[in-house]
Amino acid sequence: MQPALNPDKDQxxxxxxxxxxxxxxxxxxxxxxxxxSPKDPGQKIIKRVVGVEGDLVATLGYRKEIIRVPxxxxxxxxxxxxxxxxxxxxxxxxxxxxxxxxxxxxxxxSRWQLIHSFLPxxxxxxxxxSKSIIGIVQF
Amino acid sequence: MRKFIFSTxxxxxxxxxxxxxxxxxxxxxxxxxxxxxxxxxxTIYSDDILLTEHISALTQRISRxxxxxxxxxxxxxxxxxxxxxxxxxxxxxVGFADSRIVPVGxxxxxxxxxxxxxxxxxxxxxxxxxxxxxxxxxxxxxKNASLLTN
Numbered sequence: 001m002q003p004a005l006n007p008d009k010d011q012x013x014x015x016x017x018x019x020x021x022x023x024x025x026x027x028x029x030x031x032x033x034x035x036x037s038p039k040d041p042g043q044k045i046i047k048r049v050v051g052v053e054g055d056l057v058a059t060l061g062y063r064k065e066i067i068r069v070p071x072x073x074x075x076x077x078x079x080x081x082x083x084x085x086x087x088x089x090x091x092x093x094x095x096x097x098x099x100x101x102x103x104x105x106x107x108x109x110s111r112w113q114l115i116h117s118f119l120p121x122x123x124x125x126x127x128x129x130s131k132s133i134i135g136i137v138q139f
Numbered sequence: 140m141r142k143f144i145f146s147t148x149x150x151x152x153x154x155x156x157x158x159x160x161x162x163x164x165x166x167x168x169x170x171x172x173x174x175x176x177x178x179x180x181x182t183i184y185s186d187d188i189l190l191t192e193h194i195s196a197l198t199q200r201i202s203r204x205x206x207x208x209x210x211x212x213x214x215x216x217x218x219x220x221x222x223x224x225x226x227x228x229x230x231x232x233v234g235f236a237d238s239r240i241v242p243v244g245x246x247x248x249x250x251x252x253x254x255x256x257x258x259x260x261x262x263x264x265x266x267x268x269x270x271x272x273x274x275x276x277x278x279x280x281x282k283n284a285s286l287l288t289n
Contacts, residue, residue, distance in 0.1 A: 025215045036268030039244040041199055072213035096210035097268045 001046055002080045004032065004115070005105070014107035015046075015115070017100035025095055027052055027074050029125070030117035032102040035076070038093050039085075046102060047086055048119070051075035053095075055125035060088045066126065067092070074098075077123065167193055171278065172208055174220045178250030178257065182206070182287070183220065188279035189287070191272035199267060201246065202226070206274040206287050209248065212262050218271065221248035221258050233260060246270070 005013045017034055027033065027049055037043040051057040056068055057075045060082075069075050073092035078084025087093060104114045164170075169192040175185050183189070183206070191208055195201060203223055211217040225231045225247030232238050241247050245264035250256025259265060276286045 036266070037244065038266040038268065039242075041244055041267040041270075070213070072211070072215060094210070094212040094215070094266060094269060096212065096215040097266055098215075 001078050004079050011108065013105050013111060015102040016104045016106050018103040019100045021101040021103065022098055027095060027098065028117060030119035032115055033098050034100050034102060035093060035098045038090050038097060047076035047078050049074050050077045050119065050123050051125045056127045057125050062088045062091065167197065169193060177255050178252050179220055180252040182251045187277050189274045190276050190278050191274050193272045195273045196270045201270060201273065204289065207270050208272045208274065209265060210269045210271065212265050212269060221250050224249045
């Protein structure tokens, strides 16, 4: 998840995982969430939500170039593109696997901050990109 | 008046304490689940109540043939009750000639009522992380109470 979390290689960030934030199963794009790995149920991973159900996502190295995220699933990616075990590897993940949302960094003290929803422009789902282009044309 | 306040605080404390114990039991040890829908007939009928245990799901000791309760992969608010047919690495026949291999970390779920069940044949293998518990026995209706493990 570099550089949003663990920007230093040798210093680990501790985050506060908020379980209540996902009780309603409302997952938003750009949130950082923790989930049970679909490949290994004993492992927990932390990723950023890139697409929610119904979104058209341009994948990076998945077997399909463009995928529509199926019902009840989301598309998750690590920020460190290419060095991350994420949806580009195992495909869309079921929302039921999500355990919590990371809401703030609590340790080390020099990195105290809330984690804000953020999605790089290059990773915005295609269905939203085309809408914003239309918006610009109308403007 | 003082005595009344102390006794109120005391009973609230008891409620919280036993609430926590109950929560931990239902979350990590076992609970009761009411099933609805036809997908597991003739093993389980609609509105049967099952006793389930969470320990084998938490320690990932699910074996072939177990009846499990899992979160539905397409709708996280819904739970499904199915039989584990395939474990990672198993080859599953789908349709006439097609076959699929269950990927690592997943299971293949099917209802016993093959003709009327939405299961892995429609949504594919299910991640093991979605499994919540394993059904042990049926407790209601009483005259049909029986073990579901074999």
